[in-house]
Amino acid sequence: MPELEPEDFVRDIRHPLVGSLALYCGDAAVAEELAQEALAKAWLRWDKLDDPKAWTYRTAFNLATTWGRRRSAERRANRRSLAPPAAEPDRADVHAVREAVAALPDRQRAVIVCRYFLGFDVRGTASVLGCAEGTVKAATHQALASLRRSGLVDEPETDPDSVEEVDAR
Amino acid sequence: MSLETLLRDAAPEATFHPEDVHRRVRRTQTRRRRVLGGGAVVILLISGLGAWALLQRDEPSEVVAGPPGDTETLPITEEALLGSRWVQVAPATTAPAWVDFDEAGQATVGGACGSSSGAWVVSEGRLRLVATPEESSIYCDGEPPPLSGSPTLDVDGRLVLDGVTLRRLDTLGQPATREDLLGAWLTPDGELEVSFDDQIRVGPCSFAFIFERGRMRSYNPACDFVGPSATISQTVLRGRATIDGEDLWFTTPYGTVHLVRADAGTATVDFAAGPWVPEDPGGLVDLPRLVFTADGSFRALGPCSTWSGRWELVGGRPQVDVTSSTIGYCVDEEGGDRLVAPVAAGGVIDLEGEMLVVGGNRFRQLGPDLAVTEPDFLLGLWTTDDGRSVEFAEDTLSIDDNCATVGWELRASELRYRPVMTCLIGINPRSSERLGLESSVLVRLDGDRLYLLREGDQIAVFHQEPSVEGAERVLYRAISYELLLDPRWEDAGDGDLDLVGFVWNGEVVEVEAAPLTVGLTEADGHLAFCGDYSVRVTGPRSAADALFGVLACEVD
Numbered sequence: 001m002p003e004l005e006p007e008d009f010v011r012d013i014r015h016p017l018v019g020s021l022a023l024y025c026g027d028a029a030v031a032e033e034l035a036q037e038a039l040a041k042a043w044l045r046w047d048k049l050d051d052p053k054a055w056t057y058r059t060a061f062n063l064a065t066t067w068g069r070r071r072s073a074e075r076r077a078n079r080r081s082l083a084p085p086a087a088e089p090d091r092a093d094v095h096a097v098r099e100a101v102a103a104l105p106d107r108q109r110a111v112i113v114c115r116y117f118l119g120f121d122v123r124g125t126a127s128v129l130g131c132a133e134g135t136v137k138a139a140t141h142q143a144l145a146s147l148r149r150s151g152l153v154d155e156p157e158t159d160p161d162s163v164e165e166v167d168a169r
Numbered sequence: 170m171s172l173e174t175l176l177r178d179a180a181p182e183a184t185f186h187p188e189d190v191h192r193r194v195r196r197t198q199t200r201r202r203r204v205l206g207g208g209a210v211v212i213l214l215i216s217g218l219g220a221w222a223l224l225q226r227d228e229p230s231e232v233v234a235g236p237p238g239d240t241e242t243l244p245i246t247e248e249a250l251l252g253s254r255w256v257q258v259a260p261a262t263t264a265p266a267w268v269d270f271d272e273a274g275q276a277t278v279g280g281a282c283g284s285s286s287g288a289w290v291v292s293e294g295r296l297r298l299v300a301t302p303e304e305s306s307i308y309c310d311g312e313p314p315p316l317s318g319s320p321t322l323d324v325d326g327r328l329v330l331d332g333v334t335l336r337r338l339d340t341l342g343q344p345a346t347r348e349d350l351l352g353a354w355l356t357p358d359g360e361l362e363v364s365f366d367d368q369i370r371v372g373p374c375s376f377a378f379i380f381e382r383g384r385m386r387s388y389n390p391a392c393d394f395v396g397p398s399a400t401i402s403q404t405v406l407r408g409r410a411t412i413d414g415e416d417l418w419f420t421t422p423y424g425t426v427h428l429v430r431a432d433a434g435t436a437t438v439d440f441a442a443g444p445w446v447p448e449d450p451g452g453l454v455d456l457p458r459l460v461f462t463a464d465g466s467f468r469a470l471g472p473c474s475t476w477s478g479r480w481e482l483v484g485g486r487p488q489v490d491v492t493s494s495t496i497g498y499c500v501d502e503e504g505g506d507r508l509v510a511p512v513a514a515g516g517v518i519d520l521e522g523e524m525l526v527v528g529g530n531r532f533r534q535l536g537p538d539l540a541v542t543e544p545d546f547l548l549g550l551w552t553t554d555d556g557r558s559v560e561f562a563e564d565t566l567s568i569d570d571n572c573a574t575v576g577w578e579l580r581a582s583e584l585r586y587r588p589v590m591t592c593l594i595g596i597n598p599r600s601s602e603r604l605g606l607e608s609s610v611l612v613r614l615d616g617d618r619l620y621l622l623r624e625g626d627q628i629a630v631f632h633q634e635p636s637v638e639g640a641e642r643v644l645y646r647a648i649s650y651e652l653l654l655d656p657r658w659e660d661a662g663d664g665d666l667d668l669v670g671f672v673w674n675g676e677v678v679e680v681e682a683a684p685l686t687v688g689l690t691e692a693d694g695h696l697a698f699c700g701d702y703s704v705r706v707t708g709p710r711s712a713a714d715a716l717f718g719v720l721a722c723e724v725d
Contacts, residue, residue, distance in 0.1 A: 014185065018180075019180030023176055023179060031181070035183060036185055037193075040194050048451055048453070097175050097178070097179035098179050101176070101179075112172075112176075116172045116173050116176055117177065147172070
């Protein structure tokens with residue numbers, strides 16, 4: 001059972017959780033909603049969680065992935081029946097970053113967010129995403145290559161385990 | 170500028186607070202109760218099963234959020250505690266713990282070897298126990314159970330303290346008659362046999378006895394018992410008897426003993442007939458399991474670790490000798506390893522009725538009686554708490570929303586399907602990789618729990634629980650890329666809407682929505698409705714109606 005109380009856990013994790021989800025799904029409002037949903041699920045099973053942080057991030061990413069698939073279907077339906085969603089009032093550079101990240105495949109996007117926003121190492125990222133460490137390294141490499149092609153990252157990464165050595169434009 | 174800085178600048182902060190999440194938790198708990206028992210909830214099962222019965226349960230007058238976790242608790246009142254002894258029912262044990270609450274505010278707790286006293290007070294629906302260490306009596310080597318803390322009272326009337334579950338003795342059964350007692354009984358650990366005929370025999374000793382008005386009177390109840398056996402024999406020989414089927418309790422002011430019918434609790438279980446899993450998954454998704462095979466080998470599989478060795482039947486219970494283990498590391502074991510880890514010590518595993526008890530946790534058998542024989546029973550969407558899913562449709566099996574395979578069949582409770590080599594592995598590959606690349610798994614079905622068993626791996630358990638979210642998900646599935654392309658709504662008249670589109674091979678698919686209960690809503694940007702509908706393929710392939718989904722519609 002976690003030593004923290006769930007209230008304290010929510011207080012500690014809410015900002016990075018919302019931030020990572022916003023980067024992952026590209027929508028701040030949706031990130032707020034998904035973060036609360038994941039945190040509520042964690043709260044409901046608090047006594048059974050050995051690592052609530054990893055569990056919450058993984059559940060949140062799962063929810064975001066499901067939401068992404070729903071949205072792609074909804075978009076097609078919305079074209080016929082609903083008005084287009086209003087554009088977010090964010091800055092252009094923020095949009096550029098979000099768009100570049102959003103263009104990555106699911107797993108690469110999750111890896112980038114875990115490692116370069118949340119600061120997890122390879123092992124921690126593998127734990128959160130439920131995959132092998134080698135998968136994390138490969139996805140990191142592929143994601144950085146894509147971000148480099150999109151112009152977000154200028155210099156080639158030298159060590160897939162290093163967070164600090166990756167520079168962006 | 171580093172990538173981390175760019176991402177930090179692009180990421181917003183949360184605008185909600187812990188209180189907002191807590192409110193959502195409360196709403197979820199309330200909704201679960203309403204879905205399970207509220208009269209305002211209509212549950213429709215749309216499948217070949219036909220209508221699912223409305224679930225009705227006695228609603229408590231009030232439900233409050235207990236400590237974090239899935240268990241709902243009731244406010245505790247003094248009246249609920251007084252008037253009967255409380256007796257430990259789980260984990261099952263020969264000399265269960267017991268608690269007496271008296272009106273003067275004193276509580277006495279006892280166990281196999283003694284008792285201790287303390288104070289009890291109920292305030293704002295919560296019970297608080299405070300031990301008084303000097304007021305204890307020790308009869309043998311051992312300690313009475315601790316008497317301190319804040320027990321909770323669950324909706325089934327069970328008091329839970331430090332992992333020990335107690336119930337009121339007067340709700341456990343009824344006073345026994347002499348005829349009820351006749352025959353052989355065993356303590357749950359199988360250590361001591363007690364039989365009644367013209368005499369009472371406790372272990373190797375015999376006594377004359379009179380049993381009237383539910384109470385035992387025996388003559389010269391002395392024998393060479395020592396330790397806990399002395400307490401057990403004294404309690405049986407002088408106690409009041411309460412019976413409930415195969416369970417018998419004797420109580421005196423100083424002790425409680427639990428007996429089970431000798432022919433009920435032993436040697437009636439075929440241990441090799443199927444794996445054993447935690448009785449209450451308690452939110453676990455990847456269940457550990459205990460496997461006894463007919464050749465005498467034994468395995469305990471946790472989410473991360475495994476233990477293996479030999480087993481044999483000793484006194485109707487399996488005795489395990491663990492000879493090797495593989496201790497793994499994973500941060501998300503969620504207690505699964507811990508549940509089976511006690512088997513590493515070896516020895517005889519307790520049997521409570523048809524449940525195995527390992528480290529205080531009850532395990533049930535997924536035996537042949539839970540085999541799935543009708544494919545229709547699987548149709549629908551099955552989900553886990555952490556976002557995984559499997560969905561059985563008429564022709565397709567979808568895993569985690571990532572993989573879909575065409576064609577599946579059920580043969581002697583074994584699910585066979587084509588491996589999904591091209592599935593889109595998402596960020597959570599556990600179900601996709603475990604199931605998607607297999608060609609068959611064993612299936613067990615128990616109510617709303619679906620167990621998928623893979624050789625050499627633990628069990629994934631999915632739930633088909635009615636939820637409002639389920640209604641939305643069914644619709645999303647209907648308009649997802651896997652089922653429909655370019656969907657459009659068409660007014661079918663009479664208030665009905667049809668969802669029309671194309672499947673991947675160009676066939677026309679039409680979703681017929683029956684009269685909508687709630688209606689189409691665009692309030693939150695999602696398309697959602699609640700009602701009875703089906704998907705019909707109207708193209709060249711004459712498939713039968715594909716039915717899916719469990720809907721729960723709040724009609725108030």
